[in-house]
Amino acid sequence: MVVFIVIYGFLKKVDIYDTFIDGVKESFSMIFNLFPTFIAMILAVNLFINSGVLDFILSFFESLFSLIKVPVEILPLAIVRPISGSASLAYLNSIFVKYGPDSFIGLLSSVIQGCTDTTLYVISLYFGSIGIKKIRYSLYAGLFADLIGIIASIIVVNLFFN
Amino acid sequence: MVNIIWMILIVVGVFYGILTNNLETINNTIVDSTKISLDMLFKIFPVIALWMGLTKIAEKSGLLEKLSIKLSPLLTKLFPEIPKNHESLSLIASNMIANIFGLGSAATPFGLKAMSSLQKLNKKKDTASRSMITFLVINTSGLTIIPTTIISLRMMYGSLEPTKIVLACIISTLFATIGGILIDRILARRYKN
Numbered sequence: 001m002v003v004f005i006v007i008y009g010f011l012k013k014v015d016i017y018d019t020f021i022d023g024v025k026e027s028f029s030m031i032f033n034l035f036p037t038f039i040a041m042i043l044a045v046n047l048f049i050n051s052g053v054l055d056f057i058l059s060f061f062e063s064l065f066s067l068i069k070v071p072v073e074i075l076p077l078a079i080v081r082p083i084s085g086s087a088s089l090a091y092l093n094s095i096f097v098k099y100g101p102d103s104f105i106g107l108l109s110s111v112i113q114g115c116t117d118t119t120l121y122v123i124s125l126y127f128g129s130i131g132i133k134k135i136r137y138s139l140y141a142g143l144f145a146d147l148i149g150i151i152a153s154i155i156v157v158n159l160f161f162n
Numbered sequence: 163m164v165n166i167i168w169m170i171l172i173v174v175g176v177f178y179g180i181l182t183n184n185l186e187t188i189n190n191t192i193v194d195s196t197k198i199s200l201d202m203l204f205k206i207f208p209v210i211a212l213w214m215g216l217t218k219i220a221e222k223s224g225l226l227e228k229l230s231i232k233l234s235p236l237l238t239k240l241f242p243e244i245p246k247n248h249e250s251l252s253l254i255a256s257n258m259i260a261n262i263f264g265l266g267s268a269a270t271p272f273g274l275k276a277m278s279s280l281q282k283l284n285k286k287k288d289t290a291s292r293s294m295i296t297f298l299v300i301n302t303s304g305l306t307i308i309p310t311t312i313i314s315l316r317m318m319y320g321s322l323e324p325t326k327i328v329l330a331c332i333i334s335t336l337f338a339t340i341g342g343i344l345i346d347r348i349l350a351r352r353y354k355n
Contacts, residue, residue, distance in 0.1 A: 002216060005216050005217075005219055005220050005223075005225065006216075006219065008219075008220075008223055008225055009219040009220070009222065009223040009225075012223040012224060012225075014219060014222045014223045015222075016219050019215075019218050019219050019222045020215040020216065020218060020219055021215070022215075022218055023214045023215035023216065023217060023218025023219070024211045024212070024214060024215040026214055026218070027207070027210050027211040027214040027215075028211075030210065030214070031203060031207050031210065031211075034203065035199065035200075035203055038199040038202060038203060039195065039196055039199040040168065041168075042195045042198050042199045042202070043172070043191075043192065043195040043196075043199075044167075044168050044171035044172050044175070045171060046191045046194075046195050046198070047171060047172055047175030047176060047179075047188065047191050047192070047195075048171040048172075048174065048175040049175075050175070050179075050187050050188070050190075050191045051174075051175040051176065051178045051179035051182070051184060051187065051188060051191075052178060052179070052182060052184065053174055053175055053178040056178070080167075082302075083167060084167070087167070089311065089315070092312070092315065093198070093202060093315065096315065096316070096318075096319040097319070100319065100320075100321075101315075101316040101319045101320070101321035101324070102321050102322055102323070102326075106316075106321075107326070107327055107330075110309075110312050110316060110327045110331075111327050111330045111331050111334055112334075113309070113312055114304070114306065114309035114312050114327065114331035114334075114335070115304050115306075115331050115334035115335035115338055116303075116304045116338065117301070117302045117303065117304035118302075119302040122273075122298065122301055122302045123298060123302070125270075125274075126273060126274065126277050126294075126298060126301075127277075127290060127294075127298075129274050129277060129278070130277050130278050130281045131287070131288065132281075132287075132288060132289065132290050132294070133288045133289075134286075134288055134289040134290060135290050135295075136289065136290050136295060136353055137295065137346075137349040137350075137352075137353055138290055138294075138295040138298050138299070140345075140349065141295060141298075141299045141342060141345050141346045141349055142298060142299055142302040142303075142342070144341065144342065144345045145299055145302060145303035145338045145339065145341055145342025145345070146302070146303070146304075146338065148337055148338045148341030148342065149303065149304060149334050149335060149337065149338030149341075151337075152333065152334040152337035152338060153330070153334040156330045156333050156334050157330055160329075160330050161326075161330075
């Protein structure tokens with residue numbers, strides 16, 4: 001893919017070197033924008049996890065989840081994911097610390113994070129920008145797509161890596 | 163919304179820590195969190211930088227545009243209300259392609275332009291039109307082939323195969339997108355009456 005893009009650009013007579021540098025420069029502003037939300041969310045999420053509240057809450061759901069053979073640890077990810085990308089990334093971070101990225105939970109969480117999006121944020125941003133107040137069924141449809149994504153991830157990860 | 167969640171996470175976490183006599187953990191967590199954030203940022207930064215450099219070439223060379231044109235027959239089926247050759251279709255296509263390549267920040271400007279272009283076709287200006295909702299659902303179903311951030315985060319924690327999840331992600335995201343479009347169709351019909 002890397003080679004393809006570079007050769008394609010060269011053949012189309014694009015100034016590939018300078019363009020690449022420009023693109024990298026743009027990533028700086030993106031990272032700058034990410035940093036404050038990272039700090040805020042890692043602080044909050046880690047407080048919630050390290051204090052033991054999360055384990056306490058999850059223990060209620062454990063038996064239900066073990067019934068369908070799904071690790072209960074993905075529940076917070078599924079709840080937080082549509083609301084805040086940084087918070088779910090912070091939680092994914094803590095899962096990697098605890099279980100490692102190549103564990104079953106690590107793989108499953110990676111796929112869930114990858115195949116869903118911050119539905120609530122996108123809806124408020126896009127509709128807010130053009131002054132739409134009645135969003136009708138868009139929230140249900142968006143969340144339903146996320147739910148399908150999560151169910152599909154569980155099935156696919158089970159088939160691929162178990 | 164985010165305000166409330168943020169407060170609940172912090173307040174509940176701290177109080178639970180106090181109740182269970184775990185004050186030291188709480189203090190350490192507060193002090194460490196900035197360091198962890200910075201670590202995380204430094205680790206995912208190189209991958210994002212590299213990928214954004216490459217996609218800039220894809221953008222300048224017209225590769226993204228070419229891919230967008232390929233999408234348009236599909237789009238006219240997904241958005242039957244939009245007149246053919248309307249500008250919003252190409253904006254939607256650009257947004258989708260940028261999303262597929264994992265370029266969230268490049269996708270957003272296209273998405274916002276597509277929305278305001280759809281608003282021109284909209285009859286009731288304060289109510290979301292059917293095309294807008296279809297576009298949003300496709301957008302929020304997380305259509306992507308390169309989940310850059312996750313791959314870099316996996317690398318950071320020493321994953322042996324950071325890209326192992328890519329195929330599983332693509333399949334799951336396809337299901338999510340198709341499921342989203344189906345429910346969008348069903349709800350669109352129900353809300354008409």
